[in-house]
Amino acid sequence: MIVRIMGEGQYRLSEETIERVNSLDNAAVAAVEANDEDAFHTAFEELLDMIRKDGEHLGDEEIESSDVIVPPADTSFEEAAAEFTGDGLIPD
Amino acid sequence: MAGMSGRMSTVIKAKVSKLLDRAEDPGETLDYSYQKQLESLQQVKKGIADVVTAKKRLGMQASKLEQSVLKLDTQARQALAAGNEELARTALERKQFAQTELQSLDQQVAELQSQQDKLIESEKRLRTKIEAFRTKKEVIKAQYSAAEAQVRISEAATGVGEEMADVGLAMQRAVDKTENMKARASAVEELEAAGTFEDLTQLGEGQDDIDRQLAQLGAGGMVDDDLAKMKAELGMGPSAPEPTQLEAGAPGEPGEPGTAKP
Numbered sequence: 001m002i003v004r005i006m007g008e009g010q011y012r013l014s015e016e017t018i019e020r021v022n023s024l025d026n027a028a029v030a031a032v033e034a035n036d037e038d039a040f041h042t043a044f045e046e047l048l049d050m051i052r053k054d055g056e057h058l059g060d061e062e063i064e065s066s067d068v069i070v071p072p073a074d075t076s077f078e079e080a081a082a083e084f085t086g087d088g089l090i091p092d
Numbered sequence: 093m094a095g096m097s098g099r100m101s102t103v104i105k106a107k108v109s110k111l112l113d114r115a116e117d118p119g120e121t122l123d124y125s126y127q128k129q130l131e132s133l134q135q136v137k138k139g140i141a142d143v144v145t146a147k148k149r150l151g152m153q154a155s156k157l158e159q160s161v162l163k164l165d166t167q168a169r170q171a172l173a174a175g176n177e178e179l180a181r182t183a184l185e186r187k188q189f190a191q192t193e194l195q196s197l198d199q200q201v202a203e204l205q206s207q208q209d210k211l212i213e214s215e216k217r218l219r220t221k222i223e224a225f226r227t228k229k230e231v232i233k234a235q236y237s238a239a240e241a242q243v244r245i246s247e248a249a250t251g252v253g254e255e256m257a258d259v260g261l262a263m264q265r266a267v268d269k270t271e272n273m274k275a276r277a278s279a280v281e282e283l284e285a286a287g288t289f290e291d292l293t294q295l296g297e298g299q300d301d302i303d304r305q306l307a308q309l310g311a312g313g314m315v316d317d318d319l320a321k322m323k324a325e326l327g328m329g330p331s332a333p334e335p336t337q338l339e340a341g342a343p344g345e346p347g348e349p350g351t352a353k354p
Contacts, residue, residue: 004258006104009217021101025101026099029099061223063221063225063251065254069104069105069254070100080100
């Protein structure tokens with residue numbers, strides 16, 4: 001699976017890592033809904049570290065479409081709140 | 093909270109896909125997609141130039157404010173030496189305000205610098221990818237039948253499109269931040285134009301709206317501290333007697349020797 005961290009590049013991840021990434025993704029969104037800024041940053045940073053550490057970085061010259069795209073590392077809590085809750089820019 | 097939340101990655105992926113859909117024109121030729129990639133690269137370069145311009149503007153404003161801080165400090169000192177504590181206090185209030193603005197400007201300049209660095213990195217990534225696409229396109233054309241080549245090249249174009257969408261969103265964020273800062277910069281410029289940081293000895297009663305607002309903005313404690321420090325420096329001491337006669341609006345000759353009490 002190919003994962004893109006926006007503004008940072010792409011990584012190749014194993015299925016098993018993707019599952020862990022997904023659960024952290026859910027935790028980050030749950031934290032946003034609970035209005036818990038600290039929990040959001042904890043989950044989000046752990047998620048990014050996992051992708052960077054367990055993933056294999058794709059060279060800039062490799063052309064692949066991503067299966068998963070995560071927001072940029074400097075996403076603020078406010079931006080996340082606007083984006084990732086049901087009231088966000090892209091409603092479900 | 094109303095509505096179901098998606099995962100972050102789902103929402104982002106949807107957003108990027110939407111951008112890609114918008115960018116894709118079924119009728120476009122393969123060479124045209126390379127052309128569009130180059131255009132997108134130009135846009136990123138323009139975006140970087142915009143951020144640099146905004147940063148310069150804020151930087152110029154910051155150096156103006158720095159001068160105002162120095163000027164107001166001098167004026168406060170002169171006013172105090174001339175025994176006009178009222179005027180000194182006004183000058184210090186304005187100095188405090190200018191200093192707060194200055195700090196915020198410095199932060200904004202730093203933020204724009206980081207946006208600029210990121211965009212430059214993104215531009216580099218996109219450029220490498222576009223170059224790789226150009227090579228790959230030629231290789232595919234040489235190796236496959238026209239129909240097969242069409243499919244493979246358009247897959248590659250989608251991969252580059254994702255990179256373009258990524259850079260595009262990064263630019264949008266940079267532009268939004270720059271716009272916010274421009275609005276703020278204009279607000280400070282208005283205050284400057286209104287003479288907020290001008291020569292206070294030129295003011296009459298000086299109790300205009302700006303003064304009232306500045307007084308309300310307070311930083312009162314800090315102004316008191318500044319005033320006390322200044323008095324000590326001028327040898328007036330913290331327990332110096334209050335000047336008995338405050339000539340409102342007529343501060344005398346600021347800085348004239350002999351007016352300060354030893």
